Amino acid sequence: MEMAGKRGTRKRYTKRQFGLYMMIAPMVVLLFLFSYIPMYGIVIAFQDYFPFTGVSGSKWVGFKHFAYFLTDDTFYYVLKNTLIINFYDIVFGFTAPIVFAILANELMHQPFKRIIQSISYLPNFFSWVVVAGLMQLVLTSDKGGLVNDALHWLFGIGPISFLTDSKLFVPLVVVLDIWKSVGFSAILYFATITNIPSELYEAASIDGASRIRKMYHVTLPGLIPIIVLLFLLKLSTIFTIGFDRIFNLQNPMVYNVSEVISTYVYHVGLQQAQFSLTTAIGLAQSVIGFTLLILSNWLSKRFVGLGLY
Numbered sequence: 001m002e003m004a005g006k007r008g009t010r011k012r013y014t015k016r017q018f019g020l021y022m023m024i025a026p027m028v029v030l031l032f033l034f035s036y037i038p039m040y041g042i043v044i045a046f047q048d049y050f051p052f053t054g055v056s057g058s059k060w061v062g063f064k065h066f067a068y069f070l071t072d073d074t075f076y077y078v079l080k081n082t083l084i085i086n087f088y089d090i091v092f093g094f095t096a097p098i099v100f101a102i103l104a105n106e107l108m109h110q111p112f113k114r115i116i117q118s119i120s121y122l123p124n125f126f127s128w129v130v131v132a133g134l135m136q137l138v139l140t141s142d143k144g145g146l147v148n149d150a151l152h153w154l155f156g157i158g159p160i161s162f163l164t165d166s167k168l169f170v171p172l173v174v175v176l177d178i179w180k181s182v183g184f185s186a187i188l189y190f191a192t193i194t195n196i197p198s199e200l201y202e203a204a205s206i207d208g209a210s211r212i213r214k215m216y217h218v219t220l221p222g223l224i225p226i227i228v229l230l231f232l233l234k235l236s237t238i239f240t241i242g243f244d245r246i247f248n249l250q251n252p253m254v255y256n257v258s259e260v261i262s263t264y265v266y267h268v269g270l271q272q273a274q275f276s277l278t279t280a281i282g283l284a285q286s287v288i289g290f291t292l293l294i295l296s297n298w299l300s301k302r303f304v305g306l307g308l309y
Contacts, residue, residue: 045280065280075264075281079239082260085246086238088174094234096182098227101189102215117190120183131176132248139163139172164253173249173258188226196222228306236293239285261285 045065047058069075100120107113123131138146139162151157162168200218209217243262250258259267261281269278293308301307 042279042283044276045283047276049276049279051275061276065277066284069277069281069284077256078259078261078264081257082239082241084257085170085173085241085260088170089177090234090238092174093178093181094231096178097185098189098223100182101186101193102219102223104186105190105193105219106211106215117183117186120186122183123180124184126180128242128244128248131180135163135172135176135249161253163249164251166254166257169249169254169257173246176249177245188230189223192223192226193219225306228300228304229308232293232296232300232308235296236289238292239288 041055043055044058046060046062047055048061048064049055049058104113104116104120107116126134139148141148141159141161141164143149145159147162148159151160160168162172196219200222201214204214204218239261241260241262243266246258246260246263247266250263265278265281268274297307297309
C-alpha cells in the first residue's frame with residue numbers, strides 16, 4: 001500500500017513537471033550534440049593526426065605532443081604573456097566592476113543612476129573587431145589619430161605609438177577590457193546590492209555611520225559571497241585569454257608581448273596545420289583550469305567558508 005502511494009506521488013510529480021522537462025529538452029540535446037560528442041576529438045592529442053587519414057588512420061604517439069610544448073621555449077614565453085595579462089585582469093579588471101557597482105549604488109538621483117548604468121552596459125555589445133577598428137582611428141600615430149592630434153595640439157607632444165609599442169600593449173589590452181566589460185560585469189553586483197536588507201543601512205545611519213562606512217561595513221560584506229564565486233570562476237581561466245581580444249589588436253611589432261596561448265594555438269594549429277599539438281595544449285589548459293577550480297574552491301571553503309558547491 002505504501003509503495004503504491006509512493007508510485008502515485010512520483011507519477012503526479014512527473015506529470016506536473018513534464019512541461020518543464022520538455023522546455024529544457026532542446027537545450028540538453030544541443031549541449032550533448034555540440035559539447036559532449038565533440039569531446040571525442042581530444043584523442044588526436046595522443047596521435048600524429050592527419051585530416052586525410054582521420055582518427056582511425058592516424059598513428060598513436062602517446063604524450064609526444066605534451067612533451068613537445070612543455071620543452072618548447074616559445075611556448076614558455078607565450079605562457080608568460082598569458083599569465084601577465086591575466087594577472088593584471090584579476091588585479092584591475094576583476095576589481096573594477098566591484099568598485100563601479102558600489103560607487104554607482106551611492107548615486108542619489110535615480111534617473112541619473114539609470115543613465116550611468118545603461119551607458120556602462122553599451123561597450124559590452126561591441127565586438128572586439130569593432131573595438132580594434134575604433135582604436136585604429138583613435139590611437140594611430142599617423143596624422144588623424146584623435147588622441148595624438150589632441151596631445152600635439154594641447155601639449156606639443158610628438159606622436160605616441162600606442163598600437164605598436166610593446167611597452168604599451170598590455171596596459172592597452174587591460175584598459176580596453178575594463179572599458180568594454182565593467183558595466184556588464186557589474187550587473188550581478190548591482191543585483192546583489194539590491195538584496196541587501198535596507199534595515200542594515202538604517203541601523204548604520206542610527207549609529208552615525210557615514211556613507212563611506214556604510215559602503216565598507218554594509219555593502220561590501222553583502223557582496224562577499226558573489227565576489228568569492230566570481231573570483232573562483234575567474235581563477236580557473238587564468239591560462240585562457242579570449243582569442244579575438246588579442247588577435248584583433250595584434251601586429252608584428254608587439255608579438256613579443258601579445259602572443260598568448262589562444263593566438264599561439266591559432267598560428268600553430270591553423271596556419272601550420274599542427275592539429276595534434278594544439279589539441280594537446282587545449283586539453284592541458286582544460287585540465288589545469290578544472291584542477292585550479294577544484295583546488296581554489298576547496299581552499300575557499302576551508303578558510304572562508306564559501307564556495308561554488
